[in-house]
Amino acid sequence: PIGRPFKNTEILLLDENNKIPPKGESGEICIRGTALTFGYYKDEERTNEVFVQNPLNHCYHELIYRTGDIGRFNEYGELMFLSRKDYQIKHMGHRIELGEIEAHVNLVEGIHSACCIYDKEKEKITLFYTGDMESKDLVVNLKKTLPRYMLPNYIHTLKTMPLTANGKIDRVTLRQMLNKQ
Template identity: 35%
Template sequence: LSLADLDGTASVIGRPLQDLQVYLLDPYLQPVPMGVPGEMYVGGAGVTRGYLNRSELTAQRFISNPFTDNPQARLYKTGDLARYLPNGELEYLGRIDNQVKIRGFRIELPEIEALLTQHPNVWESVVLVREDEPGDKRLVAYAVPHSQTSVTAAQMRQFLETKLPAYMVPNAFVILESLPLTANGKINRRALPAPDLKSQLTQKYVAPQTATEEMLAQIWGQILKVELVGIHDNFFELGGHSLLATKLISKIRNAFQVELSLRELFSASTLIQLSQCIEQLKRQN
């Protein structure tokens, strides 16, 4: 191990042994590009013929190797998520079981966690799906800053927005001094607190002042089910997501007779920014 390994949070597992092959594949069994997460499949001399007296599990885990002409060759489906680093080594990202589906999008939680820990001020992170209100599933990121540093939810959101599609950016960010652990040292996901959006609202609240801001605050309140919306509040930090963003654009079209794109909403996500964007569109019309 090097000092860089000790200071980093990545789980680098090195390179395959000479008599083994490791493939990182997408759900269609196609190799993924370097740096892109994929499920790890192992082939070669070390792969066994299957599980003893468990034919169904063997059929699930041991598949025919599509990368060789040998009809007897098999690949073992590990269920692990990993990616290749530029130096050719493998970085372990977690179990494929941590893949979730929200509003029709399939999301790899370990991929978000791995990217969030690339932020220079983030030491470790956990991302999970919370359903604190029935039927309302939201991505929540928990982050522990490096010692002697600090990080804000806005900074983490902006960082991920440059690296991920909008539907994979968490709806809320919670900053912790440390992640809760179970008795055997694993992260206790059940002990992670719900994001306290109301307290954040109270601390930041500045009342709407123009007619456009007041109308927009009412629309946000209806869509996000919050009572108080200030001009510096962020639509996505209040719980907005891509589906609600589409609904917001429709309501803005009806209320202000302007056509707002999803891209414009993501780049002007606070109430005051969005209000200014609407005013500019009205002048253009």
């Protein structure tokens, strides 16, 4: 859980139709309140993308910040981070969070890290992972917890997961590895 917002700050979850999703469902994490900044310093283009009029308020000007993160509230009212909006795909007619697949993979004993990349042209999900498990055994495990449409089409075992300077999984490098195949 991420927790709860500060005083005079509110977290809104908005679905793809700019509506509040049903209780327990996920949506893009948006922030509003008195502590909200007016935008990014000297970056008008990025500011205009993510600091936008609140689509729920048609009465007066009210900025919200669209974080690009997907989350949901748990049964205790705490905000739970699920994934990034840019990792949300449409595959086999279903909206899928790649982070949800990664979370299921990371729960498998013997897996150290996992990352999914989606190839829009081929409409295929590729899973990269590090760990002690054979890919065929991983598939057997995933079939127990994931619906068929969420199962990766390709699975690659890596000795080490590429990381950015910030210690996050380097998705650009993984995409380049995928494109070389």
